[in-house]
Amino acid sequence: MEAKNKMSEVLPFIIMVVMEGWTIGLTIFAKTAITNGMSPFVFIVYTNALATILLFPSSFLSHQEDRKQRQTFTFSLFMRFLFIGLIGVTMTQAFLFLGLSYSSPILVCAMSHLFPTFNFLLSLILRFHIIKTQKTELNLRSPGIQVQVIGVLVSIMGAVVVEFYKGPLVRPSSHHLRQTKQLLLFSSTPEFWLLGGALLAAASFSLSISNFIQKETLEQYPEPMKMVSYSSLIGMILCAIVSCIIERDINAWKIKRNKDLILIVLTALVGGVIRPNIQVWLTRTKGPLYVPLFKPFGIAFATTFAVCFFSNSLHYGSVIGTTILGMGYYTVIYGQVKGNEEETNCDDSSESLDKKIPLLPEKMEV
Template identity: 50%
Template sequence: MEEEMVPFTLMVIMEGCTIGLTIVTKTAMNGGMSPFVFIAYTNALGSILLLPYSFFFHHRGSEAVAGGRIEQPLFTLPLMLRFFFLGLTGVAISQNLAFFGLYYSSPIVVCVMGLLIPAISFLLSIITRTTKLDWRSSSIRVKVIGTLISIMGAIYVQVYRGPFIRKAASDDKLEAKINPPLLIFYSTPDRWVLGSTLLAASSLSVCVWNIIQVGTIKQYPQVMKVVSFYSLAGTIQCSIFSLIMERNINAWKLKLNMELLLIIITAIFGSVIRSTVHVSCAKMKGHLYVPMFKPFGIVFATAFGLTFFTNSLHYGSVIGAVITGMGYYTVTWGNIREDELLRKGHNSKDAADDQKVPLLQEDSQV
């Protein structure tokens, strides 16, 4: 019983903390903190912490070899190129798109567009021909149905907001204010679609990151070291982009205030705590265990938004979130069925090896 409850509890807490930090971060940015500065400093501090921690994490002798595979040297050109593209897709592009998507939409839309990741990954696997569209396979049929449901839910969220379930008390005054306090997720209808599109693009970037990561972990199975080096690459890329976009020198000056504390907490949580929990849970329960908890973010986003912050909730958002969540779990069920068939049939050595790879699941939240 304890073996089941501990990873379950940890994963629920991780989703709650991720959403909570995203909301608080957006509050700080509305208070004047530059998003580019926040992303650059958070990733820089995270990389500084993660690099030595990753070597400590894999210090045990049993970690040196995974599945009987001798690891290749770390500093090789193929791996360095992989780290570059992992940092580009998993950090630089995905985080910046996610922030601007959040700025123009709402927390629940962030979660909904994140639930598109399995569906987008399935479509990419068909486009790249790594998955054959065999209609005789029950798992393929399930994943096709789940993908269609997910896309329908995402489109529903984009095009229909609907009446209020709960209207924030300050909604009638928002348009008359330039920068109202604690205004986190207000967006005008004409930018709602833009925010959703940016978040969907962020999920696409994460899917590409996942594809690159699979091959990288096969070559170098020490996951946390891979994370530390692509995080470093992403930090450099984010810093260059941030310096171009934010040219106000005063914005880069840190002070002993809540913004600095937020940067430290976010860096520690995102680079060390969440990564460790995800990798550990994936090792214990399988690589599909961690993604099962992503829909919990919708519950937390709704609860936090309605309880602590200025945030209105629409029927359209909730209905779209439910539809997308159904599609998410349908595609995940198809993946589970496919894994079961592969294990029973032993169709290929590579397929069996993939089950042992504890991939880190990336979030689209900033």
Template identity: 50%
Template structure:
């Protein structure tokens, strides 16, 4: 009986992270669609970003201290180097990336968000070359995979940008409920925008900021390992930066008024999900499965976007957008595979007695 219980427990530990991450990606796309809906209905993307992050910060600050309550660290968070990092984490991870993302979303569609989000590993690879953290070693298998994957991702982004193509599913007279929903714009998955090209460029710029944020965050966590506390304080910094910017851009005071309607509901759901639920699940899955487990699920957003677009929304999806997103997904996995090969190579070198000490010293300087 005891062996059976242990066997069941091990199976649950294997299946639970997978199911959890698939659900997280589905919820992310669902909230993206809802955000697109309320922006189409008149909600300013700048106001949405401020309210979402303000509420998320209020939730995350006390939660982060509870999350790390049993952990002890001698490193103080309130030092000038860490505060500087927190400022730039808020700037790149929230103020720039989220404002660009939601304005870009208002001009495009959720499937484009999926495709452009898959450019992050490619952008990170290009940034590492520019910052001279990666050498141009064409004989290296990992480098070749990264170059190939980055090229595929950029190619997929170009397809999304230039080739929308026909609808996968057009409106049908028999789909009376879906037709009514589409006409009333209760749920908007795709609306023909005036500036599709601009939306794609803004989204690509947003995820370039996320790549920069990843580089800053990686070094920050090495200096201060309590991730949720870092997240709460850079969320606060980013919210203040967003508020200062949005009050300048959005001068219409009526745009800041909230009512008990769908707009408020989406803001609350996005804040709770982004600040607590998704972060906690990702941290737990990373601790259980390693650093490469969580990023592997981002291309699942393509499935959810296609599922929602074909299954529930009229005129929701174009062939060009879907094909481009799939190409981006293939490039994403190729870059990730190259990174995995590189990490395994470094792990083997680190475990070597002759090379262990120098590498640890180099790593501590990053």
């Protein structure tokens, strides 16, 4: 029994660590393919199309047991799926892979840590809107909010460092091979860090907006994998429309190398099917904050890969800035945990008050 309990704790940990390593590895391969001539828009269309084909059957099988409680598909739900597909798939991936083409995987890893920062800022905006409409109060002195504010400031400082400070090379090499002749690429030459970082930050912001829409959608349509499938389908269609407008050259749509085809299949399988299912499973079993805890593991993987395999590609500024962003990321997550504890304590105290209040009128009548 103890061995089973240990396995239930160790296995999810191993799975998430492996998933973060896979993600960084696929990002490096995608950087290589895009630098060697593959259009990022074509890459997005092919990966989303294949992911949608693979995801639809698995999503319907995963919800087969809930047939009796199947939710009705309304126009309001369709509009929500449309916005999730537009913002969470089309815009996010367009910004992401364009940003990758102008930068490197370490910058992708860094800017992805801005996701909880944008989440917190958007939640504050929504709370202020609720306060104005319902005339309630927001306790800015609560420990949870204060910790998250500190995390946001640390994250912004890390983003500034990784954007504007490069510093010396971590592992300089005396003979620098031309990157076009290398089997794998980690960064572009020349690197457009400001543009790449801005696009990657925009990708995190788009994903944050999509995350808020998803949370509200799940309250009406509590079937997460079906929601992901519908959103992926709509996002794929929108990606195809945008890509056809931008990439009018037919030759750009031809897959010229077998390794590009393998990359598309792996990206669709891991990023479009395996990862969403694992996230849904671990969110249900371990809680909503379990999966985000492993995001900073990508910093270690990206740094290790760059140091071991890519000389003259990684600067100290990237490592320092990304590490600061990781610290800010964990600080914001910790603030969310503190905020959830405060809300739970408030709910418990209000329930105890509700139990005591009905006794008062009885005593007064006596």
